[in-house]
Amino acid sequence: MRAVMVANPKGGAGKTTLATNLSGYFANQGKKTTLCDLDRQQSALRWMAFREPALPPVTGYFAGNQIVLNLPKEADWVVVDAPAGLQGYKLTDYLRVVDKVVVPLVPSVFDMAATEDFLNSIRSEMRGSRGKVGIVAMRVDPRTKAAGMLEEFLKHFDIPIVAYLRNTQNYVNVAAGGQTVFDPPRAKHRRDVEQWAPLLEWLGG
Numbered sequence: 001m002r003a004v005m006v007a008n009p010k011g012g013a014g015k016t017t018l019a020t021n022l023s024g025y026f027a028n029q030g031k032k033t034t035l036c037d038l039d040r041q042q043s044a045l046r047w048m049a050f051r052e053p054a055l056p057p058v059t060g061y062f063a064g065n066q067i068v069l070n071l072p073k074e075a076d077w078v079v080v081d082a083p084a085g086l087q088g089y090k091l092t093d094y095l096r097v098v099d100k101v102v103v104p105l106v107p108s109v110f111d112m113a114a115t116e117d118f119l120n121s122i123r124s125e126m127r128g129s130r131g132k133v134g135i136v137a138m139r140v141d142p143r144t145k146a147a148g149m150l151e152e153f154l155k156h157f158d159i160p161i162v163a164y165l166r167n168t169q170n171y172v173n174v175a176a177g178g179q180t181v182f183d184p185p186r187a188k189h190r191r192d193v194e195q196w197a198p199l200l201e202w203l204g205g
């Protein structure tokens, strides 16, 4: 079993979008995939409930009430959708039990300010395990001013940007049907699927 946690203290950063699409990717690869929803709003589980049985299956459960994170060993991949405001001892515990941490980050001054303390705690917790944390630049095209601003901000943290995902209603539309950009017809989202490649390679999936 391998586990990836999607985390950012800011609501609306794109955690559930990343967590559901990652789950859809693994499921379409034929992997036994489980979504662990830690957010009490349970958006990831709501997405799962919309998912048609004919699609590659994703199972899931709510774990926001667990003191210590207990992940299902029988899954190939567990994707953890972390709650907004995750910090302190819980963050420490969660970082310990997952293989990778993906932090979606929108290049706005508000989002970057709200994420700064979180990135600082992650960096100090993660001493000695470089390569475990990666940023996904969310709703941005590389080579824009916004991307440059994000790269400048991240220089302080020594955490790499592992993908850039553009701003598109595709994510909103697929989510409404319990789907992901990786579900058929995949060609419809070819440009988006391509943007995930460096993240998926970094995860080693």
Ligand SMILES: Nc1ncnc2c1ncn2[C@@H]1O[C@H](COP(=O)(O)OP(=O)(O)O)[C@@H](O)[C@H]1O
Pocket (backbone or CB within 6 Å): 010, 011, 012, 013, 014, 015, 016, 017, 018, 043, 138, 139, 165, 166, 167, 168, 169, 171, 172, 175
């Ligand atoms: N790349 C994107 N392009 C357009 N809309 C996006 C993108 N990523 C996320 N969204 C939308 O932004 C909103 C917040 O994203 P969500 O994944 O729910 O964030 P979080 O789980 O961090 O609160 C949702 O309505 C989602 O559909």
Ligand SMILES: [Mg+2]
Pocket (backbone or CB within 6 Å): 015, 016, 017, 039, 043
């Ligand atoms: Mg969410």
